[in-house]
Amino acid sequence: MRPFLVTHEIFRRPAFGRHHPLATRRQAAVQDLIEVLGWCDQALMYVPALPGRAVIERFHAPDYLDALEQAHAAGRATTEMRERYNLGTMECPVFPGLWDRARATVGGSMLAAELVLGGGVAFHPTGGTHHGAPARASGFCYLNDPVFAVMRLLDAGFTRVVHVDLDAHHGDGVETAFADDPRVSLVSMHEDGRWPGTGRPSDTCGGRALNVPVPRGINDSEYALVLDRLVYPFVRRAEPEALVILLGADGLAGDPLSGMRLSNEVLWAACRKLVAMAPRVVVLGGGGYNPWTTARLWAGMWGLLAGHDISGDLPPAAQTVLAGLDCDLVDDEDRDPAWLTTLIDAPNAGPIRPQVAALIEEHPLRPSSIV
16 A cells, blocks of 8 residues: 655654653654655655644534643643643643644644545554543643544544554543444553553443453563454454554553563554555554654654665664663663664564463453354
8 A cells, every 4th residue: 555654843843841751852763764764755755734723623622722722822831720631730741832743743643544545554653642532631642633533534434444552551532532433443452550541351332442451561472462363353343444553662662651572573563464454544653652662663664664674784874863862761771772773673472371361262352252
């Protein structure tokens, strides 16, 4: 399928303040890597417009958007904004450029959906803010751009849209948005016990939502088995006319906000197999708090979608991009030297633990339990 890349220069700018988990230059590094690797085919690259209030109010409450705009203009949130909307907190701080950055995220996901209406796959690595609620910021997310991607596909008349969330955290905002919409099926593979604590196997939305909370320390072999036994069969049964995939990077080994132990190869393989299941696909970013593993995952994903060779050692210019990153949450002794020299992680194969086998066998939506 023809690939498209959606991005915006606004994501190169500093954001979230100094000590936030998303204060790293991960998005700028993705764009820099794509450029220095020579993967910027201008015929495939698109810049979104920033949507106006009328568009955003299709999902988000006007009073919340008023507060978001006012906090951005003032450079601070009031006590009422913090208590009512979670704005100006350590979780969802107010910072210069917040309003435009949030709108660019939504505009990018809408544009990605528009680009694939006639077929193809569009990658928007700065998308994936899946925790945003209609009237409240949540989980570092101010607006919920995956919701807008799904809505754009529904607006085009598609009645079988599947949202597959591979982030380490449950996609609660998206699930809530479409829990009662029979046109949308939902998948979330996330770490068990991780914030926000939702997404139990029993939460099926009448059979349209497959929630798979995987155990801490999950390896590539276990993850691939869960995909094969639960996720791929569920997506195939849905016969999607369109897919929205949230390719979070926080399940990778070395991420400070997750206990999962995946290599980027198992996530790339999952994404590519899912892409082959629908004629039109939107791929978004998501979480990812280790800037080295995150930038490598998403830059490599674009390389694979666009048909480039991602193997071998990185050229000096790409190594310089990665060497320029920093993160207070990842100690020096925990930084793998390979994060600077190659895009591809070493595989993390391992045994299938009993709890993973039980998760598959006992899941209410496992294929053998579907009549």
